[in-house]
Amino acid sequence: MPHFSEQVDTLERWRRFPGLERADGAKGIVLTFDDGPDEDATPGVLDALDAAGARATFFLVGEQIERHPALARELAERGHDLQLHGYGHVAHDRLSPDAARRDLERGAGVLREATGVEPRFYRPPYGRFSDGSYEACRALGLEAVYWSAWGTDWETISPERIAELVVPDLSDGAVVLLHDSSRYTHRPDARPTVEAVSLIAAKVAELGRPFLTLAEALDGRP
Numbered sequence: 001m002p003h004f005s006e007q008v009d010t011l012e013r014w015r016r017f018p019g020l021e022r023a024d025g026a027k028g029i030v031l032t033f034d035d036g037p038d039e040d041a042t043p044g045v046l047d048a049l050d051a052a053g054a055r056a057t058f059f060l061v062g063e064q065i066e067r068h069p070a071l072a073r074e075l076a077e078r079g080h081d082l083q084l085h086g087y088g089h090v091a092h093d094r095l096s097p098d099a100a101r102r103d104l105e106r107g108a109g110v111l112r113e114a115t116g117v118e119p120r121f122y123r124p125p126y127g128r129f130s131d132g133s134y135e136a137c138r139a140l141g142l143e144a145v146y147w148s149a150w151g152t153d154w155e156t157i158s159p160e161r162i163a164e165l166v167v168p169d170l171s172d173g174a175v176v177l178l179h180d181s182s183r184y185t186h187r188p189d190a191r192p193t194v195e196a197v198s199l200i201a202a203k204v205a206e207l208g209r210p211f212l213t214l215a216e217a218l219d220g221r222p
Contacts, residue, residue, distance in 0.1 A: 017129040019144030023173040023217035028210040030175045030217050031056040034085055037071040038181035041190035045180045052201035054211035055079050059123045062087030062107035069114045076115045081213035084119040089184040092124050097132025104136050121145045147177035154185035159195035167203050
């Protein structure tokens with residue numbers, strides 16, 4: 001779990017660089033995945049989502065798309081929402097404004113070339129912007145997206161624990177952060193997330209709420 005000081009730092013950053021944390025007004029849950037596509041867990045996540053009759057939003061990393069272009073296309077073909085997580089998985093508060101803009105532009109270009117998708121939303125790695133990267137995001141017409149619930153599944157924890165952390169925050173409009181790759185995390189593989197998807201989906205069904213993609217949740221905004 002993040003230390004309290006890290007949580008405070010995150011909240012302060014988000015106040016400085018406002019982005020979407022919840023899909024207010026949406027009647028359902030937005031399930032999102034960062035860091036893919038990856039053979040590590042993306043295929044298993046896809047199958048778990050199919051079994052639940054759910055669609056999700058995937059924030060893709062450009063260098064991962066280059067490694068697994070067919071998997072990126074499969075995400076789109078199976079009806080999921082593809083958005084941008086940059087080209088490389090780098091904390092943008094460590095980049096110059098020019099480097100940050102190049103990262104976003106390159107990532108969007110790779111996503112567009114591989115899948116034909118033009119991203120609308122951008123989630124910065126680690127949830128961190130700098131002045132330069134936030135301005136680059138806005139200049140490129142991308143909406144900044146954070147999250148309201150997470151399973152801390154970058155750590156080596158069980159599927160049950162991932163679901164246990166997410167479930168209390170499953171209210172309408174919740175934006176849930178999970179990861180379908182272990183490439184940028186501390187854990188050896190991302191298979192616990194695959195199993196956690198089924199546990200979370202069962203709880204969402206019990207609550208009588210649908211899963212929505214981010215685009216579906218926000219297209220009805222006033």
